[in-house]
Amino acid sequence: MDTEDEFLIGAPHRELLDQVLDKWSLSVLSELCERPCRFNELRRAIPQVTQKSLTATLRRLERNGVIEREVVSTRPVAIRYRITPLGKTLRPPIDVLLAWASENMPAITRAREAFDAREEAGR
Numbered sequence: 001m002d003t004e005d006e007f008l009i010g011a012p013h014r015e016l017l018d019q020v021l022d023k024w025s026l027s028v029l030s031e032l033c034e035r036p037c038r039f040n041e042l043r044r045a046i047p048q049v050t051q052k053s054l055t056a057t058l059r060r061l062e063r064n065g066v067i068e069r070e071v072v073s074t075r076p077v078a079i080r081y082r083i084t085p086l087g088k089t090l091r092p093p094i095d096v097l098l099a100w101a102s103e104n105m106p107a108i109t110r111a112r113e114a115f116d117a118r119e120e121a122g123r
Helices: 009-020 023-035 039-046 050-063 090-120
Strands: 067-072 078-083
Touching: 009 023, 009 039, 009 050, 009 067, 023 050, 023 067, 023 090, 039 050, 050 067, 078 090
Parallel strands: none
Antiparallel strands: 067 078
């Protein structure tokens, strides 16, 4: 079996994975898995994200069909974001990645420390 073909990631796949698995997208999806949220609720839940980054993240996720915007007829009009059925299908693969990270974190930490020590010794 040619393992090179198995891990070939084309540009469309790479772009999609970059957009749905980036730093802010994972945080937004984590929040929206719990409940629909308005923009400012997401800002409060993810205090490190800037308004500009959150806006861009929400637009990317909406474009990919992972979340949807709902106009709430209140005064003033509000927008609420919710995860879509397609977005919910991301949960199992993300859980697998998180389990892998948790299981391998000690080895990764050791590798990082060894790398940093080599880098420091080389200076």
